[in-house]
Amino acid sequence: MAAPEAAARKRRLKGHFAARAKRPRGGGRQLEAGMRGILITCNMNERKCVGEAYSLLGEYGDLLYGPEQVRAALPSAGRAGPGSGRTRGPRSWCWGRTGLGAHRAGRTVCPQLSGPAERLSGSKREEEDEVEEDEEEDEEAAEDDAEAALKKEVGQIRASTERQLRRFQSVESGANNVVFIRTRGIEPENLVHHILKDIHTTKKKKTRVILRMLPVSGTCKAFLEDIKKYTETFFEPWFKAPSKSTFQIAYKARNNSHMSREEVIKELAGIVGSLNPENKVDLNNPQYTIVVEIIKNVCCLSVVRDYVLFRKYNLQEVVKSDKDNMQQNPSNVAEEQTSTAVKHETMEENLKEVKQE
Numbered sequence: 001m002a003a004p005e006a007a008a009r010k011r012r013l014k015g016h017f018a019a020r021a022k023r024p025r026g027g028g029r030q031l032e033a034g035m036r037g038i039l040i041t042c043n044m045n046e047r048k049c050v051g052e053a054y055s056l057l058g059e060y061g062d063l064l065y066g067p068e069q070v071r072a073a074l075p076s077a078g079r080a081g082p083g084s085g086r087t088r089g090p091r092s093w094c095w096g097r098t099g100l101g102a103h104r105a106g107r108t109v110c111p112q113l114s115g116p117a118e119r120l121s122g123s124k125r126e127e128e129d130e131v132e133e134d135e136e137e138d139e140e141a142a143e144d145d146a147e148a149a150l151k152k153e154v155g156q157i158r159a160s161t162e163r164q165l166r167r168f169q170s171v172e173s174g175a176n177n178v179v180f181i182r183t184r185g186i187e188p189e190n191l192v193h194h195i196l197k198d199i200h201t202t203k204k205k206k207t208r209v210i211l212r213m214l215p216v217s218g219t220c221k222a223f224l225e226d227i228k229k230y231t232e233t234f235f236e237p238w239f240k241a242p243s244k245s246t247f248q249i250a251y252k253a254r255n256n257s258h259m260s261r262e263e264v265i266k267e268l269a270g271i272v273g274s275l276n277p278e279n280k281v282d283l284n285n286p287q288y289t290i291v292v293e294i295i296k297n298v299c300c301l302s303v304v305r306d307y308v309l310f311r312k313y314n315l316q317e318v319v320k321s322d323k324d325n326m327q328q329n330p331s332n333v334a335e336e337q338t339s340t341a342v343k344h345e346t347m348e349e350n351l352k353e354v355k356q357e
Helices: 002-022 047-065 100-107 122-164 190-202 224-234 262-274 322-328 330-356
Strands: 037-042 170-173 179-182 210-216 218-219 244-252 288-295 298-304
Touching: 037 047, 037 190, 037 288, 047 170, 047 179, 047 210, 122 298, 170 298, 190 210, 190 218, 190 298, 210 288, 224 298, 244 262, 262 288
Parallel strands: 244 288
Antiparallel strands: 037 179, 037 210, 170 179, 218 298, 288 298
8 A cells, every 4th residue: 555655645746846847937037017127238248247237236336325234045945954853763673653564554663562473474574574664765755855845945935035135136128138137225216327427427437248227217018008107197206397397208119019109209298298388398408318118018117317418328438528429420419419300399299289189
């Protein structure tokens, strides 16, 4: 009877590991609606980009918010050891307990506990006892493996929870050459602005592969109705009366084909105008820039300052002087001015349409 039970335990263990293998890995490690953080673009080296981001954000995060309080890592669960509640002495004929086969037969394992009339013949008894011991060892090994596997899984879940509570945590962005660093307990727009301001002032280059670093103050589903509903309250701190500001909208979509750039810009400009009709479009030097970054089915939003001064929040460009930029790209400046004039007229028309409605 013991052999079928051991086989059943092995089947259960096999089912446990098979189910575990089918579970999606990296739960909570993908960009999704409701997250806040920093969107970083890089040049063909995402792993190095993540390392640079951790180093840079950690440096300035400690300056602004103090050193991060990190709890000690939980020990990974393995086989039961000292202090685990499972103690096991050396195997002996006289353990003082009843073996599985012997218990069913109504006798004890230790021959000293039974009378001579109840003992089996020497060779036959030894063979049965050896079989019983092997079965017990298999069952105990299976139990230990199952217990160790469960403890290890619990440890991994706890460790994952610990990582999620860190100040900065990299998650899958869903696009190539784009890294998303989720933040907790900080204001991403203030941190990124402080970093760019310091680099712009000192002109000291601190990264090699990071290109742009955009704060993400809010995220929602990348559907027009969801974006409209979310931004009606999201824009209030910057644009709701009595506050009045000049603004522009910077839009970018990756791995998404169902959103229309013109429709999104028109709706967002209309919402800003409805919060205060005195809000005006300014594509040359606006007070605020509404950054819209769409990746797959997630819309990342932020309202940033000094977008033009900090070269669209590009860490490689902000270290250069204005004179260097003019000398390197004189034609680009003229094209940008022409493009800016066209976009300005388009946004003004959108605002006028909204006011008339």
